[in-house]
Amino acid sequence: MDDRDVLYRRVAADLREAVAGGVYGSDGRLPAESTLAEHYGVSRGTIRQALALLRAGGVVTSRRGTRRVVLGAAPAQSFAELLSFTTWARSIGEEPGGMLESLTVRPGEEEELTRLRLRAGAQVYAALRVRTLSGRPVMIERTCYPARVGEIVARLPADTVSYTERLLDHGIVFADAEHTIDLAFADADDARLLGCPEGAALLRERRRTTDPAGRPVEWSEDRYLPGTVAFTVHNSIATSTLSRLRSAAQQRGQ
Amino acid sequence: MDDRDVLYRRVAADLREAVAGGVYGSDGRLPAESTLAEHYGVSRGTIRQALALLRAGGVVTSRRGTRRVVLGAAPAQSFAELLSFTTWARSIGEEPGGMLESLTVRPGEEEELTRLRLRAGAQVYAALRVRTLSGRPVMIERTCYPARVGEIVARLPADTVSYTERLLDHGIVFADAEHTIDLAFADADDARLLGCPEGAALLRERRRTTDPAGRPVEWSEDRYLPGTVAFTVHNSIATSTLSRLRSAAQQRGQ
DNA sequence: TAGTGGTCTAGACCACTTG
DNA sequence: AAGTGGTCTAGACCACTAT
Secondary structure, eight states, X not given: OTTTSSHHHHHHHHHHHHHHTTTTOTTOBOOOHHHHHHHXXXXXXXXXXXXXXXXXXXXXXXXXXXXOBBOOOOOOOOHHHHHOHHHHHHHTTOOEEEEEEEEEEEEOOHHHXXXXXXXXXXXXXXXXXXXXXXXXXXXXXXXXXXXXXXXXXXXXXXXXXXXXXXXXXXXXXXXXXXXXXXXXXXXXXXXXHHTOOTTOXXXXXXXXXXXXXXXXXXXXXXXXXXXXEEEEEEEESSOOOXXXXXXXXXXXXX | OTTTSSHHHHHHHHHHHHHHTTTTOTTOBOOOHHHHHHHHTXXXXXXXXXXXXXXXXXXXXXXXXXXXXXXXXXXXXXXXXXHOHHHHHHHTTOOEEEEEEEEEEEXXXXXXXXXXXXXXXXXXXXXXXXXXETTEEEEEEEEEEEHHHHHHHTTSOTTOSOHHHHHHHTTOOOOEEEEEEEXXXXXXXXXXXXXXXXXXXXXXXXXXXXXXTSOEEEEEEEEEOTTSEEEEEEEESSOOOEEEEEOOOOOSOO
């Protein structure tokens, strides 16, 4: 619906579909920007905005002097599908579930306060949840919320499937996220809740999410059983949002 | 030098520096686009191009109706630092090393051919390398090259530190990459070369890189010892290049 | 040399946030 | 109501690729 009321997004969606439908062949050349502008009855600037979306997603190349070339089909995954375990699970045809193990209100630890940009001594709401796919536990979620958000979370039933959707109902919008992906080892809680040996390796994603105004809304550490998920990123010489860090070696378990 | 000859990149670099230097404070508001345009003596469009770079990197927010707000300092990591183990290692003050264990020319397997977009039966150059940080093995790199690139690789000494830089000398440019990050278990080769138990968990990054024309130049599977690296990605509701996949469960070892 | 995408300008109008 | 960023247009010139 957001794609409908803005011209360049409409064009982008149409082009994405054309590429996915093989209209230009795989590794085929796209029409020139001027041709597309004429075809869609818009200015070249609008076409370029549309194509910038495709380029960022790794759908097409762009290079001075030559037509754009198809790089691959679009993952076509929305921001929501990435942030919400529930939305993601449904998109792959699985039945998502969630069960709150504990929710405590306590003074935030140093890193939590930094990430949530709270003053020293501020209270945080810390939730521990088990996430399931078709009833099978696959992920442990440890999330810290600032009071403003935590107060809403605290009123949700323990078996609420999607916190994200409920928060959205209350006007909490997720706009930006910073993800760090590495490996961690199961602690006693992880082992008990996921049914794996203590010390087993898990794929870890830590994430800080902010709202449109730039205020942190959550700081989460998710731990997945091996073989359940993989993360993919596209980056290019033009837009690089991915980077490699020296590991902080601050793993919780082990 | 590329940043020098284009106006909006110069402006972006300057703004990035100003943000990092705390000129606007953390979570402070940036000047209006029109103000910046006047200050730099450029059009608003150019300012918007510069700010789009910062936004993509998670440095600032952007939202209709209000000034932009500082989200965080820029990782300031270049595309090269991400693709090249060597460049990355140097940037964190470590001494990179590499030793070729084997290089074989053989008919490509199905997935390799698909990734490199080669016809059935085509030959690939498959390299197995150990990468070290200050002499300590931290990563195993299994890379497939198409003949065009492999022929260059085959002529490099076994202890060549940076393949990327040598390939660049030969006009092979890396422009786009698709990364998949998950977890794998050490096979016999991994265990022997990294000095870890067989079956130990490793952080895996699979990557297909293409040149500016969209032709694949490498397909690589890298396996890192735990605690040596972490990957970070920024994404926003506006630009989402990250996605979550159901794991393909096609791990090599175990 | 012709055609392409990259950069830059100037101006217009609109949707939205904030006081 | 004023100010802000988002969208869109029209046109210009340039750097680069291909033939």
